Amino acid sequence: MRNNSPSELPLYEQIYNVVRQIPPGKVATYGQVARIVGKCTARMVGYAMSALPLQSDVPWQRVINAQGKISPHGDGIGTLLQRQMLEAEGIVFDSQGKTELDRFGWHGI
DNA sequence: CGGCTGACTCTGG
DNA sequence: TCCAGAGCCAGCC
Numbered sequence: 001m002r003n004n005s006p007s008e009l010p011l012y013e014q015i016y017n018v019v020r021q022i023p024p025g026k027v028a029t030y031g032q033v034a035r036i037v038g039k040c041t042a043r044m045v046g047y048a049m050s051a052l053p054l055q056s057d058v059p060w061q062r063v064i065n066a067q068g069k070i071s072p073h074g075d076g077i078g079t080l081l082q083r084q085m086l087e088a089e090g091i092v093f094d095s096q097g098k099t100e101l102d103r104f105g106w107h108g109i
Numbered sequence: 110c111g112g113c114t115g116a117c118t119c120t121g122g
Numbered sequence: 123t124c125c126a127g128a129g130c131c132a133g134c135c
Binding site: 010011012040041042043044047048051 | 129130131132133134
Binding site for chain 2: 029030031034041042043044045046047048049050051052060063064065066067070071072073074078079082
């Protein structure tokens with residue numbers, strides 16, 4: 001097993017590790033991921049996501065803000081792409097671009 | 110080694 | 123309901 005010693009892994013990698021655990025069709029908030037990692041804040045998660053390319057092994061698209069909405073980032077291309085990918089997974093957005101965390105929110109493992 | 114940047118969240122008005 | 127400010131930390135140049 002890859003030593004699961006998180007202390008040896010960079011914080012960003014720990015965050016990515018948690019994000020990879022989010023199952024398809026579900027979404028998690030930055031704060032939620034931060035809470036699972038237990039040693040970083042919601043901002044750290046957002047910063048870590050920004051360091052990821054649009055195409056990566058990490059389902060960064062499933063990470064949204066506490067309002068259940070997608071935070072605008074980049075030129076907006078990534079934001080729109082995120083919404084499209086989430087819709088492709090079955091996530092539904094209302095006219096406000098908001099999703100129901102109560103229904104699609106990830107509860108953790 | 111110093112400084113800058115960044116996809117959040119909360120509270121108050 | 124919307125706007126503004128503060129707190130927070132790691133990675134990169």
